[in-house]
Amino acid sequence: MLAFLGYQLYVTDFLNDRVQAEAMATLEAELEARRTQLPAPEPVEVTVPEEVEEPEEPEPPTFVRTAFVPESPVPQGEPLGRLMIEAIGVDEVVFEGVDRETLKKGPGHMPWTPVPGQPGNAVMSGHRTTYGRPFYDLDQLEIGDRIEVETAVGTHVFEVREIHIVEPDDVWVTEEKSGAWLTLTTCHPHFSARERLVVQAELIDGPNAAYAELLARQAEEGQDA
Amino acid sequence: MKRLWNALPGPAAVKAALMLVLIAAVLVVLFFVFEWAGDLLDSGGVIGA
Numbered sequence: 001m002l003a004f005l006g007y008q009l010y011v012t013d014f015l016n017d018r019v020q021a022e023a024m025a026t027l028e029a030e031l032e033a034r035r036t037q038l039p040a041p042e043p044v045e046v047t048v049p050e051e052v053e054e055p056e057e058p059e060p061p062t063f064v065r066t067a068f069v070p071e072s073p074v075p076q077g078e079p080l081g082r083l084m085i086e087a088i089g090v091d092e093v094v095f096e097g098v099d100r101e102t103l104k105k106g107p108g109h110m111p112w113t114p115v116p117g118q119p120g121n122a123v124m125s126g127h128r129t130t131y132g133r134p135f136y137d138l139d140q141l142e143i144g145d146r147i148e149v150e151t152a153v154g155t156h157v158f159e160v161r162e163i164h165i166v167e168p169d170d171v172w173v174t175e176e177k178s179g180a181w182l183t184l185t186t187c188h189p190h191f192s193a194r195e196r197l198v199v200q201a202e203l204i205d206g207p208n209a210a211y212a213e214l215l216a217r218q219a220e221e222g223q224d225a
Numbered sequence: 226m227k228r229l230w231n232a233l234p235g236p237a238a239v240k241a242a243l244m245l246v247l248i249a250a251v252l253v254v255l256f257f258v259f260e261w262a263g264d265l266l267d268s269g270g271v272i273g274a
Contacts, residue, residue, distance in 0.1 A: 007259050008266055103269040110271075125270045130263060135270065171273040186270035193268040 008130050012104070016132030019105045023079050023093040030079055034152035041067040041207075046214040068211045071115045071153045077102050080109050081116065081151035083124065088137040094149070098125045107134050107184075113174060116149040117156035117208050119215055121177045121200075128187040128197075135186035138197055147182060147201050156208070158182045158201035166196050173198045179216030180208060 044066060074080050076097045083094045098108040107126035114120035126135040147158040158181070165188055166173060173183055173196075180203035188197035203212045229247075233240040268274070 003255070004259050004262060008263050098269065098271045098274070100269065103271070123272070125272070127267050127269055129267045169273055174272055185272050187267045191266050193265060196270060196272055198272070
């Protein structure tokens with residue numbers, strides 16, 4: 001029993017520390033190399049009704065010009081970017097994928113969800129008590145706390161909007177959302193995989209923040225209509 | 226341990242080789258048991274997996 005706990009709580013941390021240190025040392029160079037292959041920002045037009053106080057006649061929709069910087073996922077197991085949560089002292093390299101081996105290296109990005117900073121709901125999962133325990137203090141986050149994710153496109157700043165405790169198969173937390181969101185998931189409570197702690201944050205700053213905000217407004221107006 | 230050593234067949238060199246194989250096998254089994262049981266402590270937090 002002691003050997004088991006020692007392995008899980010210390011050996012896995014030791015293994016993870018080495019992987020993270022190596023990945024962190026090469027991440028900036030990898031992101032820089034990826035930046036040179038990015039397409040130029042795309043000018044886009046989003047239809048958003050003008051904000052007019054109680055118009056007598058419905059206003060025709062107007063087009064708002066903004067820019068959107070697309071980014072594609074990286075191959076499975078490769079470093080995707082850097083996750084920084086100052087409020088709980090997290091500074092980790094995020095890898096692409098949520099399979100067992102990838103999560104041993106650090107937080108993983110669900111490949112079937114958008115890359116953080118892209119429109120939709122980007123989902124990341126991470127260990128709570130083993131393998132470097134990147135999300136050990138995730139329950140300490142509060143509404144309004146900031147989460148930053150650096151990818152090849154730039155640094156995306158998210159603000160925590162929702163915190164949930166859910167069942168492990170509550171996949172609704174990974175579903176599409178209007179605007180650009182980041183969802184972090186981990187085991188709950190500590191030392192148990194019985195439930196999931198889920199933190200959902202909305203993009204408020206970064207290369208695609210203006211575009212995401214317009215998309216969210218457009219969706220909101222669409223619902224109201 | 227001594228009883229196990231005595232139960233192994235052959236001369237000392239063969240016994241030592243068999244002992245190494247046995248220890249390696251036990252370590253491999255322990256590793257997989259620890260990995261499996263570790264999922265009960267912390268599965269990685271993936272939703273829907």
